[in-house]
Amino acid sequence: MKKPNLILFLILSLITITKSTFGQTLNKVQREYFILGTLYDYMGREIEPREAYLLDRYDATQGPLVKAVDSILKIDYPVSDYKVENYTDKAGNALSFKIFSKMLSDKFNGYYDFKPSGSSTSDNDPLLNNRPIMTGVLKKNIFSNDNDKLAFLAGVYVRYGIVNDTSYEISIGNGPYKASVCYKLLKDMNCNPSYEILKDNIPVGHLLYFHPTLQVKSYLQKFMPLRNKLNNNLIAFFKKAESDSQQRSKEKH
Numbered sequence: 001m002k003k004p005n006l007i008l009f010l011i012l013s014l015i016t017i018t019k020s021t022f023g024q025t026l027n028k029v030q031r032e033y034f035i036l037g038t039l040y041d042y043m044g045r046e047i048e049p050r051e052a053y054l055l056d057r058y059d060a061t062q063g064p065l066v067k068a069v070d071s072i073l074k075i076d077y078p079v080s081d082y083k084v085e086n087y088t089d090k091a092g093n094a095l096s097f098k099i100f101s102k103m104l105s106d107k108f109n110g111y112y113d114f115k116p117s118g119s120s121t122s123d124n125d126p127l128l129n130n131r132p133i134m135t136g137v138l139k140k141n142i143f144s145n146d147n148d149k150l151a152f153l154a155g156v157y158v159r160y161g162i163v164n165d166t167s168y169e170i171s172i173g174n175g176p177y178k179a180s181v182c183y184k185l186l187k188d189m190n191c192n193p194s195y196e197i198l199k200d201n202i203p204v205g206h207l208l209y210f211h212p213t214l215q216v217k218s219y220l221q222k223f224m225p226l227r228n229k230l231n232n233n234l235i236a237f238f239k240k241a242e243s244d245s246q247q248r249s250k251e252k253h
Helices: 006-022 028-038 063-076 102-109 146-160 176-188 214-221 224-252
Strands: 045-047 054-059 083-088 094-100 112-119 132-138 168-173 194-198 205-210
Touching: 028 063, 028 146, 045 102, 045 112, 054 063, 054 102, 063 094, 063 146, 063 224, 132 176, 146 168, 146 176, 146 214, 146 224, 168 176, 176 194, 176 205
Parallel strands: none
Antiparallel strands: 045 132, 054 094, 083 094, 112 132, 168 205, 194 205
């Protein structure tokens, strides 16, 4: 009796994990748009010469999203050069995550139009000095159909969504470009969105409120377990920060 092919077994296992995580089957194109929706967008997508092959960065609370993206990349790009870097403090607590890949950063950067926005400086590598920092905004007409739009919106909602009782909300700090794209997509899909800019906030808040149609709501609900994990992590992070602050205050007195 032949032993099962180990690589095939691993790929099938990852597909099962991804289906379980999202509660549905996405094809490769839709998985790509989902990742595109999750990408960090602070005043646009930045290409910094010191991190030229950076696909994306994540904060300490976004470990579940990193795992989800990692599982997709292992399915769709098994021979890619990508790597996940996990930064921790001395106690082993997560500080941040980054995913690097020349092939994948080039691929996803292809969805954006870039222009110079500054110059890079580096004490460690003088060759990087004065090389341009590029900032990009999403190209127009990148969505071919409703499934592309839904997958992208799901990615945005997983990373930037807020769970409300009365409406759905997306909040992107200093994210005018991604917020405006989402507003247009939600309007196209009859979700009655409203767009609010909190100019007095630091960073400036870009808030979208919307009432999804049954189609959009059903789609987003399948991603809600991942959104809830991220939300719970964020709550736990702030509770720990508050507890640590109170403990330090006690120790001083």
